[in-house]
Amino acid sequence: MEQETELAPPVRSILETARDRPGGDRVAVAERRSLPAALAEAAAEGRVPVIAEVKPTSPTTDGERREDPVELAEAMVEGGAAALSVLTEPTHFGGSPDALERVRAAVSVPVLRKDFLLEESHLDVVEADLVLLIARFLEDVEGMVEAARDRGFEPLVEVHSEDELETAIGAGAELVGVNNRDLAGLDVDLETFETVAPHAPEDVTLIAESGISSRADVARMRAAGADGLLIGSAIMAGDVEDRTRELTTPTASETGTGGTA
Ligand SMILES: O=C(O)c1ccccc1NCC(=O)[C@H](O)[C@H](O)COP(=O)(O)O
Numbered sequence: 001m002e003q004e005t006e007l008a009p010p011v012r013s014i015l016e017t018a019r020d021r022p023g024g025d026r027v028a029v030a031e032r033r034s035l036p037a038a039l040a041e042a043a044a045e046g047r048v049p050v051i052a053e054v055k056p057t058s059p060t061t062d063g064e065r066r067e068d069p070v071e072l073a074e075a076m077v078e079g080g081a082a083a084l085s086v087l088t089e090p091t092h093f094g095g096s097p098d099a100l101e102r103v104r105a106a107v108s109v110p111v112l113r114k115d116f117l118l119e120e121s122h123l124d125v126v127e128a129d130l131v132l133l134i135a136r137f138l139e140d141v142e143g144m145v146e147a148a149r150d151r152g153f154e155p156l157v158e159v160h161s162e163d164e165l166e167t168a169i170g171a172g173a174e175l176v177g178v179n180n181r182d183l184a185g186l187d188v189d190l191e192t193f194e195t196v197a198p199h200a201p202e203d204v205t206l207i208a209e210s211g212i213s214s215r216a217d218v219a220r221m222r223a224a225g226a227d228g229l230l231i232g233s234a235i236m237a238g239d240v241e242d243r244t245r246e247l248t249t250p251t252a253s254e255t256g257t258g259g260t261a
Contacts, residue, residue, distance in 0.1 A: 008186045010059035010092065014116055015137065017091045023121020030127040030152040033110040035083055035175060036205045039228045042082035047248045048218055051112060051207065052081035052240075053232030054103065056094030060186055065236055069099040070106045072240050077107050079244025085112040085230060088126060097126035104128065112156060112230075120147045130154045130175070135164040136183060142171035156207065160192060162199050169201060176200060177230060181210035190217060194224040212247075219251045 004012055039049035054072050057064040073084050086103050087095030104111045113128035131153045133144050148155040157173035159165045168176050178193045188211035200206055208226035213234035235243045
């Protein structure tokens with residue numbers, strides 16, 4: 001793990017509180033819904049494969065959405081989301097394990113647990129289909145990948161550079177998220193995905209994360225090789241169902257129909 005002084009102050013604060021949060025008191029076990037299958041099904045049905053994120057707030061968002069996470073999640077699925085991501089970090093993102101548990105019980109698509117998981121016991125707080133593991137923050141990525149799989153969770157290993165991609169692949173990751181948001185400074189640049197993605201092996205499922213806010217951004221990330229797109233803020237910023245539908249509807253260049261983009 002890198003020096004924490006290199007990280008943006010909100011990220012240092014997120015890590016400090018994550019270290020203090022207790023783990024689960026028994027080993028969690030999940031019967032997992034497959035993300036690659038859900039992404040493939042959406043694409044086969046003519047939808048852009050989007051993982052829509054229930055993200056009540058964040059260090060880079062003004063205000064907080066206080067609706068029931070289940071209502072938001074159901075609207076996202078109605079709008080065409082192939083899968084969901086639910087924040088369980090309480091202090092900086094307004095999430096909770098209870099929100100994830102309730103959302104997962106209410107929908108049939110795969111649900112990603114979005115949090116800052118630093119040690120094995122953190123995996124045991126709540127069951128999910130997938131868990132996010134951020135390569136940058138883990139001493140032992142391989143150990144956490146194995147620990148997640150032992151519990152039935154599919155690990156989505158998040159990277160921000162080619163070096164981190166190498167670490168993720170070396171650790172056995174089959175699902176890799178390339179975060180366009182640099183957690184050192186919190187700036188977002190879609191070129192990150194375009195730079196890192198070509199170095200991923202063919203058989204890895206690649207997710208473009210963060211900063212995707214328009215159909216042009218969606219088309220750009222798909223053209224760069226994204227098998228799926230993780231979208232939070234742009235969906236949470238408006239009517240959740242409408243925003244999800246807009247972003248899961250392919251542009252004319254993607255469908256080859258010549259219709260309006
Ligand atoms: O979103 C933030 O403000 C943030 C700040 C500090 C660390 C992580 C942060 N976001 C985590 C994420 O990875 C995003 O929630 C996710 O990729 C969706 O991004 P977006 O579509 O840009 O909301």
